[in-house]
Amino acid sequence: MSEVATTPIQSKDQAIKASELDPKFKYELVKIHGSEKILKCFQCGTCTSDCPVARFSDSYRPRTLIHMALTGLKDRVLNSDTLWLCAACYTCTDRCPQDIEVANVIRAFRNLAAEKGCFPQVFKDQAASLLESGYAFKIPELRIKKRESQGLPPLPKGNPEKVCKTLKGVKFIEKIQKPVGEKSSGQ
Ligand code: SF4
Numbered sequence: 001m002s003e004v005a006t007t008p009i010q011s012k013d014q015a016i017k018a019s020e021l022d023p024k025f026k027y028e029l030v031k032i033h034g035s036e037k038i039l040k041c042f043q044c045g046t047c048t049s050d051c052p053v054a055r056f057s058d059s060y061r062p063r064t065l066i067h068m069a070l071t072g073l074k075d076r077v078l079n080s081d082t083l084w085l086c087a088a089c090y091t092c093t094d095r096c097p098q099d100i101e102v103a104n105v106i107r108a109f110r111n112l113a114a115e116k117g118c119f120p121q122v123f124k125d126q127a128a129s130l131l132e133s134g135y136a137f138k139i140p141e142l143r144i145k146k147r148e149s150q151g152l153p154p155l156p157k158g159n160p161e162k163v164c165k166t167l168k169g170v171k172f173i174e175k176i177q178k179p180v181g182e183k184s185s186g187q
Pocket residue numbers: 040041042043044045046047048062063066095096097098099100102
């Protein structure tokens with residue numbers, strides 16, 4: 001596996017300004033399912049040292065993300081590209097001595113980031129493909145022809161109408177179409 005290159009969440013030239021701190025952020029997180037125990041983090045670093053993604057990335061560090069969240073650096077956490085590198089393997093959750101569900105804390109960060117419309121283009125493309133075809137990825141014509149040539153049955157037809165109905169129910173469509181940083185209505 002090669003090193004994963006991403007935008008660092010914090011660089012030396014990004015001094016923290018008092019104005020960007022949101023001291024209420026950690027209390028917001030305590031109310032979210034999965035991140036209730038975040039205040040128990042004592043920064044031992046076990047989550048990072050055992051994380052298989054951190055091993056191959058020079059910027060993804062779950063401990064650092066949690067530290068930033070507890071410090072109140074809400075925008076930096078939610079705008080961080082590295083947030084999306086977590087593979088949800090739950091190793092960190094199994095090993096945290098404080099019983100913090102680290103993987104679920106990362107998921108909570110992602111959900112909050114997505115609420116702001118702040119998530120990588122690749123997921124927006126997947127969502128667009130789902131809405132268009134019912135599949136997360138467009139199946140290349142070449143692959144369809146190859147299946148035919150090998151006598152394989154056709155792939156099941158996607159049902160974008162049903163997908164669209166479901167995604168509308170959870171306001172997903174508005175979220176993916178919303179410009180970055182704009183808040184959902186009712187928030
Ligand atoms: S392993 Fe648990 S206590 Fe240690 S830094 Fe990670 S979240 Fe905090």
